[in-house]
Every structure is written in structure tokens, then in C-alpha cells.
Amino acid sequence: MNIVILGCGGFIGSHLLDRLLTTTDHKIIGWDPESSKIRKHLDNPNFTLHQRYVDDPETQQDLRNAVAEGDVVINLAAICNPSEYNTNPISVIKSNLFDVYPIVELCVEYKRWLISFSTSECYGRTLSSYVGDTSYENPDLYELKEDETPLIMGPIVNQRWTYACAKQMVERLVYAHHKEDGLPFTVVRPLNFFGPRMDYIPQRDGDGVPRVLACFMGALLNGDPMKLVDGGKARRTIVSIYEAVDAICRMLDNPEKANGHAFNIGNRNNEVTMAELADMMRKTYAKITGDASYEDYPIIEVSAEEFYGEGYEDCDRRMPDVSKAKDLLGWEPKIALEDVLLDTMTYFHNEYAGTMKPAQVAE
Ligand code: NAD
Ligand code: UDP
Numbered sequence: 001m002n003i004v005i006l007g008c009g010g011f012i013g014s015h016l017l018d019r020l021l022t023t024t025d026h027k028i029i030g031w032d033p034e035s036s037k038i039r040k041h042l043d044n045p046n047f048t049l050h051q052r053y054v055d056d057p058e059t060q061q062d063l064r065n066a067v068a069e070g071d072v073v074i075n076l077a078a079i080c081n082p083s084e085y086n087t088n089p090i091s092v093i094k095s096n097l098f099d100v101y102p103i104v105e106l107c108v109e110y111k112r113w114l115i116s117f118s119t120s121e122c123y124g125r126t127l128s129s130y131v132g133d134t135s136y137e138n139p140d141l142y143e144l145k146e147d148e149t150p151l152i153m154g155p156i157v158n159q160r161w162t163y164a165c166a167k168q169m170v171e172r173l174v175y176a177h178h179k180e181d182g183l184p185f186t187v188v189r190p191l192n193f194f195g196p197r198m199d200y201i202p203q204r205d206g207d208g209v210p211r212v213l214a215c216f217m218g219a220l221l222n223g224d225p226m227k228l229v230d231g232g233k234a235r236r237t238i239v240s241i242y243e244a245v246d247a248i249c250r251m252l253d254n255p256e257k258a259n260g261h262a263f264n265i266g267n268r269n270n271e272v273t274m275a276e277l278a279d280m281m282r283k284t285y286a287k288i289t290g291d292a293s294y295e296d297y298p299i300i301e302v303s304a305e306e307f308y309g310e311g312y313e314d315c316d317r318r319m320p321d322v323s324k325a326k327d328l329l330g331w332e333p334k335i336a337l338e339d340v341l342l343d344t345m346t347y348f349h350n351e352y353a354g355t356m357k358p359a360q361v362a363e
Pocket of ligand 2: 082216
């Protein structure tokens, strides 16, 4: 296959390249201005990287040629960090909607299969949360089913929803082209993939607020307290990046089964509150370092406003129905959260623990 991967240098892209370039003969053409996570693949004859943004005018002819010659286009390119949704909303909308529009149009023009990375955030908050069912008695009010569950965005003043709303619009655009023009498509709704190389460690190789894994890991590495937003009551299900990549590979291997569908990709068995996650991570870190004092590592509570600024609103719970991925692709995640954390945190420890924070270097 000829595969075009946009945003191939990020977390998911780097793991997808690891898998595809070591276990298949597929030819891959990628776009990403960032290459630090995929350096080891840059000399691979089956991989060509255009180190540019997809919307860069200078790259439009190359992009058109790649799509024309490609069998499938996988779009991973995005701004997908919750701390930016309410603080940088215009860029978030541009990146997740307007920059994607020409890609969709190109795929329609050449009738190329588009695997479009969306988000579980499209579901918004659960119906349980709106009716005040805080004990989640009724699964019909919180389980997320691709083709049944309504997608509910909060009010406009809660700019948290810029990202989810832009992603939802792309899903609707893609689906409309499927119905009207026969565009082959697959939509992927990831539910908190965790693994090595996710985001960056604050004060080491990036600034700002990354996703929760890197926030908690950064706190442990930098000697700062782990912060629970609004008491850490929000729940997430966490799936190993390796199993998530396996789901994508199963789609690539079974285009006729993947075409025309949105898939939840998540692990129902790995559900935790953020408070539980923080506790599991400090205990895992005690095991990795052999230093039992990490078991009682400081955890503090902060308000969402303090942590993310004005306009943040949280998804209370994300429990995916993954029966479609099982029935159509034979995909069933098995790696327990304990093992995901041990593998991931060992990577971060080996990568960063010996290094110093920039402030320490300057001293
Ligand atoms: P990431 O931020 O690690 O990777 C995104 C990559 O896209 C980055 O390397 C970035 O440089 C690149 N990029 C951004 N704009 C670009 C542009 N205009 N042209 C070319 N490259 C561009 O994110 P990720 O975790 O790998 O996520 C990939 C996709 O999956 C995104 O669409 C995201 O919304 C979706 N997603 C991921 C998760 C998850 O758990 N990782 C959850 C929900 C949704
Ligand atoms: N969160 C937290 N402390 C942090 C970072 C995030 O408690 O240092 C919470 C955040 O409020 C949310 C959850 O962790 O409830 C997951 O956040 P993430 O940034 O990973 O993205 P999301 O799953 O919301 O897309």
C-alpha cells in the first residue's frame, strides 16, 4: 500500500510508523514539521517525510500528488491539547476544522480512503451528568455508542468545546461526502491512548500544560506536586498505544470492514478517576525507582479555572462501547492499566530522570 500520514511525527504517528515500517512493506509519505520522535525512521527507504505543515502553500503540489498516488490518507495532524481549547480557541478551530477541509476535498476528488482521527470528546458530557445521575445507575445514559449516542457540546462561553465541535464538524463533513459522493472513510474516536513519547515533559522539552499523563509524570520528575483538577473526580478509560496502533493496522488490513464506520478505540476495563490515576502513578514510580517515599508523593487539588483558565468544562466520564471494533475488526484490548503505566513511566524515567530542569542547568 501507499499510505499518506499527516501529523506522522506526533505521539500516535510515531508509534504507527514504528509498527508499519518494521512489520510491513507499505510505502509511507508523511507530513509534520516536527521530527524529533521519528528520527530513527528518517533514513528508511519506505518512508518520505515532508517536514512542513500540511497547509503550507509550498507543499500543496506534493500533497496532491501523494493523495493521487495513495491508497489511504490517515489524518493525525491536529492541535489536541485540552489546555489550548479555551486559551487558544481560534488556532484550535483552524487546525481541527479549516486545515482539514482541503484534505477532505482532496480525498473526495481522488476518491481516496480517508482515516480521519476524531475524538471521544465529540460525545461531550454524559447524559447521566445532565440528569444528575452521579452514581451512574443507568448505562444507557453514559455508555458511548458510535451510531447511537448523541453528541452534546456545552455552551459557547465554555470554550473547552472548540476542539470537540471542530472534530464533530469534520466527522459530519466526511460522512456527508461518503453518502453523496461515495468517499471511503473511517473515523477513529480515541479514548485516552497512553504510551511512551506522549506529549512532552514541562520545563524539560516543552512549555505549557500537556495531557494528564505528561502532567503527572512531569510533576514526579520535576519534584512538583501532582495536581488534581476539581478534585480528580473525572473518569477516563486508558488504552495502551500499542493496542491502539493494532486497531489502526487491522483497519488497514480490512478496508472493506473499516469503510463507512466510526470506531471507538478504548479499553473498558481500564477505567479510573484522575485521583486514582495519580495514586497509581506515584506507586508505580516508587516501584520503578525503588524509592518507597514516592508512594506518598504530594498530590494537591486545584480548581479548573486556576489550572486551565476561564472556559474549561470537563467530560465527566467516557465509557466506550467497543463492540463494533471487536465484531468488524476482531480487536479487543487486553493490556491492564498497571502494565501500561509501568511500561510508559519506565520509558519517561529512563529518558528524563538523569537530566536536569533548565533552571537547574542555569544555576
Ligand atoms: P500529537 O500532538 O502528539 O501529534 C499531532 C502531530 O500533528 C504533531 O506532531 C504536530 O506537529 C502535527 N501537526 C499539527 N498541525 C499540523 C499541520 N498543520 N500539518 C502537519 N502536521 C501537523 O497528537 P496525537 O496524540 O498523536 O493525536 C493524533 C490525532 O489523534 C489527533 O487528531 C488527535 O485529535 C487525535 N486524538 C488523540 C488522542 C490520544 O489519546 N492521543 C485522543 C483523542 C484524539
Ligand atoms: N487533569 C488533572 N491534572 C493534570 C492534568 C489533567 O487532574 O495535571 C485532569 C483533567 O482535568 C481531565 C483529565 O485529567 O479531567 C484528563 O485530561 P487530559 O488533559 O489528559 O485530556 P482529556 O482526557 O480531558 O481529553
